[in-house]
Amino acid sequence: MKKLIVVALALVMVATPTWAAITVSCAQVPDTNQVEVTYAGPNEVRAFALNIAVSAGTIGSLDCVSTDYDTYPGSIVIIDGVVTNPGTCICDAGQYAGTELGIGTGSVTIEMGSLYVGEPNKPATSGVLCRFTVDTDCTVTITENAIRGGVVLKDPDVPSGVPTPVTTCAYVEPSGECFPDTFATYTDWLSMGQPNCWCGTAGDPQWPYQCDGDTDNDTQTYSNYRIYTNDFNAIIANWKKLASDSTINPCADIDHDAQTYSNYRVYTNDFNTVIGNWKKQDSTLGADCPRTQ
Numbered sequence: 001m002k003k004l005i006v007v008a009l010a011l012v013m014v015a016t017p018t019w020a021a022i023t024v025s026c027a028q029v030p031d032t033n034q035v036e037v038t039y040a041g042p043n044e045v046r047a048f049a050l051n052i053a054v055s056a057g058t059i060g061s062l063d064c065v066s067t068d069y070d071t072y073p074g075s076i077v078i079i080d081g082v083v084t085n086p087g088t089c090i091c092d093a094g095q096y097a098g099t100e101l102g103i104g105t106g107s108v109t110i111e112m113g114s115l116y117v118g119e120p121n122k123p124a125t126s127g128v129l130c131r132f133t134v135d136t137d138c139t140v141t142i143t144e145n146a147i148r149g150g151v152v153l154k155d156p157d158v159p160s161g162v163p164t165p166v167t168t169c170a171y172v173e174p175s176g177e178c179f180p181d182t183f184a185t186y187t188d189w190l191s192m193g194q195p196n197c198w199c200g201t202a203g204d205p206q207w208p209y210q211c212d213g214d215t216d217n218d219t220q221t222y223s224n225y226r227i228y229t230n231d232f233n234a235i236i237a238n239w240k241k242l243a244s245d246s247t248i249n250p251c252a253d254i255d256h257d258a259q260t261y262s263n264y265r266v267y268t269n270d271f272n273t274v275i276g277n278w279k280k281q282d283s284t285l286g287a288d289c290p291r292t293q
Helices: 186-191 196-202 229-237 268-276
Strands: 023-028 034-040 045-054 059-064 077-079 082-085 107-113 126-134 138-144 151-153 166-171
Touching (some): 023 138, 023 166, 045 059, 059 107, 107 126
Antiparallel strands (some): 023 034, 034 126, 045 138, 045 151, 077 082, 138 166
16 A cells, blocks of 8 residues: 655755855655755855765665766876766775765765866756665665765855755655556556556556557567557457456556546547557657656
8 A cells, every 4th residue: 555755854054154055955756765865056066075874774776867966076087187987976985084885885975076168067056966775764864074075165265064964854665556656546546456557667567658558568560569459459348348347458548547427447538549659669659657647
């Protein structure tokens, strides 16, 4: 059954004057085992050096996704003024004292910097720094890593901030359900027997085109049509069936909704989706089912 993810955020204020404040926050990505770290503020940041720790379990992987802060001072290689290797954002625990142990433990240190040429290419004033995985219920704590500089602003005349600010957020182990409980059609998914095909990219196996009319998770003919006769035939075979019908194929319920006062689960909306995507191939479809409702 669904779980509620309650996130309590304490914002990181790394500059004493409010006009110079940089905020670092963390939050669980809903219905996943990932936590996302973001930043925001009016002043340009040159680099972030942060310690991330979990109160229980381990950090299984960490991906620094920012394209603005995509060089890593802790391990960057520069030869004759040319960056030959940007390095990795995860710092080596043996490099400096005060560096956290790393992936596979309960804490990690990251270091992310920005190198750019020209004012139009400067970093955005807000964005996602990284995402990491957690394997059990815990509290995530993020602090500045002082020995590596913490949060370094571009303008040296702006105060760098108070010592070791902290942000925390709660992580709750996902329920294991593949269909988002935030969707209005979540109760329909339950009543239809929790079909995996509705779960799209979160399903096992993945079913990324079902909301486009793919009822069989397969392509047809040498042209690899994703939406074709098998899908059309599934719509016809399930035409006007109700959720209570034990013979219904829930994968033919393309729009995950009932129609008319009779509550037909497979009806004109589903038919029109299949026809609208007729003979389309993977390259022309989004591969992003289920879509936000």
